[in-house]
Amino acid sequence: MANSLITLQEIVEQTTDLPSIPAAAVRVIQETDSALSTAAHIAEVLAQDQSLTIRILRLANSAYFGLSRRVDDLTEAVVVLGMRNVRNLAMVACSYPWMVRPLKGYALGPRQLWSHSFSIAVGAQLVAKQARIPNDDVAFTAGLLADVGKSALSVWLEDKLAALIVYATREGMTFDEAERKVLGYDHAQVGEYLAAQWNFPTSITQVIRWHHQPSSLETPDPIVDCVHVGDYLTMIMGYGLGGDGLQYGFDTTTLERLQLTTDHLDQITDEFVTAHDRYELMFEELQVA
Amino acid sequence: MAITTASSTQFLVGMSEIHVAKGPAIFTCLGLGSCIGLAALDVTTDVAGMIHIMLPEAFPDKPVDKLGKFADTGIKEWLRLLERAGAQTSRMKIAYAGGAQVFKFGANADSRLDVGARNATAVAEHLKRLGLRALAIDVGGSSGRTVTLDTVTGLMRVRTVAAGEKELVNLRK
Numbered sequence: 001m002a003n004s005l006i007t008l009q010e011i012v013e014q015t016t017d018l019p020s021i022p023a024a025a026v027r028v029i030q031e032t033d034s035a036l037s038t039a040a041h042i043a044e045v046l047a048q049d050q051s052l053t054i055r056i057l058r059l060a061n062s063a064y065f066g067l068s069r070r071v072d073d074l075t076e077a078v079v080v081l082g083m084r085n086v087r088n089l090a091m092v093a094c095s096y097p098w099m100v101r102p103l104k105g106y107a108l109g110p111r112q113l114w115s116h117s118f119s120i121a122v123g124a125q126l127v128a129k130q131a132r133i134p135n136d137d138v139a140f141t142a143g144l145l146a147d148v149g150k151s152a153l154s155v156w157l158e159d160k161l162a163a164l165i166v167y168a169t170r171e172g173m174t175f176d177e178a179e180r181k182v183l184g185y186d187h188a189q190v191g192e193y194l195a196a197q198w199n200f201p202t203s204i205t206q207v208i209r210w211h212h213q214p215s216s217l218e219t220p221d222p223i224v225d226c227v228h229v230g231d232y233l234t235m236i237m238g239y240g241l242g243g244d245g246l247q248y249g250f251d252t253t254t255l256e257r258l259q260l261t262t263d264h265l266d267q268i269t270d271e272f273v274t275a276h277d278r279y280e281l282m283f284e285e286l287q288v289a
Numbered sequence: 290m291a292i293t294t295a296s297s298t299q300f301l302v303g304m305s306e307i308h309v310a311k312g313p314a315i316f317t318c319l320g321l322g323s324c325i326g327l328a329a330l331d332v333t334t335d336v337a338g339m340i341h342i343m344l345p346e347a348f349p350d351k352p353v354d355k356l357g358k359f360a361d362t363g364i365k366e367w368l369r370l371l372e373r374a375g376a377q378t379s380r381m382k383i384a385y386a387g388g389a390q391v392f393k394f395g396a397n398a399d400s401r402l403d404v405g406a407r408n409a410t411a412v413a414e415h416l417k418r419l420g421l422r423a424l425a426i427d428v429g430g431s432s433g434r435t436v437t438l439d440t441v442t443g444l445m446r447v448r449t450v451a452a453g454e455k456e457l458v459n460l461r462k
Contacts (some may be wrong), residue, residue, distance in 0.1 A: 107450040123430060160292055162451065169431075173321040210399035232391060235341070235391055236322045236389075237304070237323070237324070238321050238323075239322075240320070241433030245322075245431050245433045246389050246391045247390065247431045247432075248391055248392060248393075249393040249394070249395075250393050250394050250402065252395040252397075252398045252402065262399045265347070266349075266404075269344065269404070270344065270348070270358070273305075273343065
């Protein structure tokens with residue numbers, strides 16, 4: 001059933017309205033793993049993009065952070081909120097404009113991909129904190145971008161979604177398995193391709209690629225595991241569900257690797273929803289941004 | 290969240306919320322995953338209510354911040370609010386939907402991971418314990434559901450992307 005005539009490159013090249021990430025944000029992400037990256041340098045890089053700077057400052061001053069006084073420049077924001085928070089705000093600010101678009105191929109209405117992606121980010125970071133994984137902010141960024149491939153694959157699914165759901169259910173397949181069978185690629189592969197085109201580091205592209213198949217990696221990656229669990233939490237709590245719904249697998253060995261138990265997971269689910277509700281305060285700023 | 294129009298008050302029943310109304314109303318639980326949307330209507334007094342349940346039971350070692358979050362604390366509170374508004378349990382028509390789950394778990398997965406099934410079981414048990422019976426139930430599967438109750442027509446509807454909108458039950462009949 002796979003259409004082997006289409007290549008990943010063709011899928012991406014023939015998709016109009018592809019998402020884009022500003023150069024300044026890409027540079028900040030590229031430096032995520034760099035020990036040399038300093039708060040001042042991050043602020044300097046982001047400040048080169050005026051529109052992005054305005055949006056980041058608007059988020060930094062949102063009710064979510066509850067700062068006692070207004071921050072008016074990026075250097076100050078980095079000092080008050082920390083470099084990792086500002087880097088995450090940069091990703092939020094530059095993903096939001098294209099993530100709010102509806103994706104007909106996945107039956108996602110306006111803001112639904114955003115709601116889903118942001119929830120994965122919040123869930124993945126929370127799981128990373130619970131499992132004491134260092135750099136939990138990377139789990140946030142990677143979680144936010146995990147489903148970026150859907151924005152490119154959507155148009156290819158527009159006339160196939162209903163049939164694909166029926167096919168996947170009948171054959172006992174997850175939705176990503178069905179995507180691979182029917183289109184030759186799943187949204188995780190397309191997402192990895194897109195992120196590589198943006199020159200994102202492997203630490204991020206690897207998460208996008210394997211977030212539905214975390215045990216297929218030769219060497220397990222704790223951030224991939226955190227995003228997999230964050231995605232699971234997002235699906236069961238129903239944030240931004242499209243036609244693919246909950247038609248995915250949950251690899252429970254991720255919990256073992258993260259040393260989390262099922263009891264932990266109920267508590268994490270509760271904390272996840274609470275954290276998500278708090279973030280609504282930031283959403284208010286995004287809607288006017 | 291409630292919006293009042295000329296004909297009905299519309300309630301968007303968010304996670305862990307309970308809404309009860311007397312008179313024309315439309316209740317909606319949007320995009321249920323493993324959560325359950327449970328609704329009741331007393332046609333005699335025209336009182337109805339919906340609860341959006343998130344987890345089966347409250348944590349023994351943690352205070353309950355929202356009663357509607359858990360089946361054990363929420364169903365009691367939902368019933369108390371319905372009765373306070375004038376509904377009588379003997380006349381109430383009840384239905385619920387939701388409780389979906391991810392499609393596949395790994396081999397030997399702990400059954401506690403199936404939050405959707407645990408929610409559905411908890412709702413059934415708590416209703417039974419209170420002497421209540423649901424007229425219609427639509428739980429399980431791997432699709433997100435949107436559940437709506439229109440108290441004017443009595444229709445409880447369930448919408449999924451794959452199956453579209455279908456009538457689950459008419460609580461006025």
